[in-house]
Amino acid sequence: GAGVSQSPSNKVTEKGKDVELRCDPISGHTALYWYRQSLGQGLEFLIYFQGNSAPDKSGLPSDRFSAERTGGSVSTLTIQRTQQEDSAVYLCASSLDWGAGTQYFGPGTRLLVL
């Protein structure tokens, strides 16, 4: 596609449920990034992928968060046993290569945990 797409655009879930957020990067972009933005806050880096591997997972807030990328393309961010503090906008970005070049952002997934 022409840009980064994310789905779903909005997700409301109950505390304790698992959720999966999807990111489709720009075709040909080898690097993919996940961020979280809480209401009125800046962006918090979660994880990045170069190809299918994630060299640095230290930004993930807890072991309830995991992410994978397959085929060097689509990525899924999974949150297990969601908590109310997980409510935020989850943003995905991609770039041609890791650590350099322009990052292009998707529209985000707005997650609300009740």
Next chain:
Amino acid sequence: GIQVEQSPPDLILQEGANSTLRCNFSDSVNNLQWFHQNPWGQLINLFYIPSGTKQNGRLSATTVATERYSLLYISSSQTTDSGVYFCAVSGNAGKSTFGDGTTLTVKP
């Protein structure tokens, strides 16, 4: 990790005025970008500028890497320029760090 400070945190302008936003960072970087987050939350890339000067219409940016700062200039501001402006940097580790942003309000 790299620390990023943006100033001012908030800025209110009258339409047509010029402004300068600043981004200071604590270590050498190999990637610096300026973004505009519009009122609908979409992040729009403005500049990829790890060093040097670039211009795009009414916007321009300068990064002085040796002194660890970058400036974003907005000239003849318009109401559509309102939103939050973020600076993001990354070093050799690849992790991107965003500043807290400058919230710009342009009044008609």
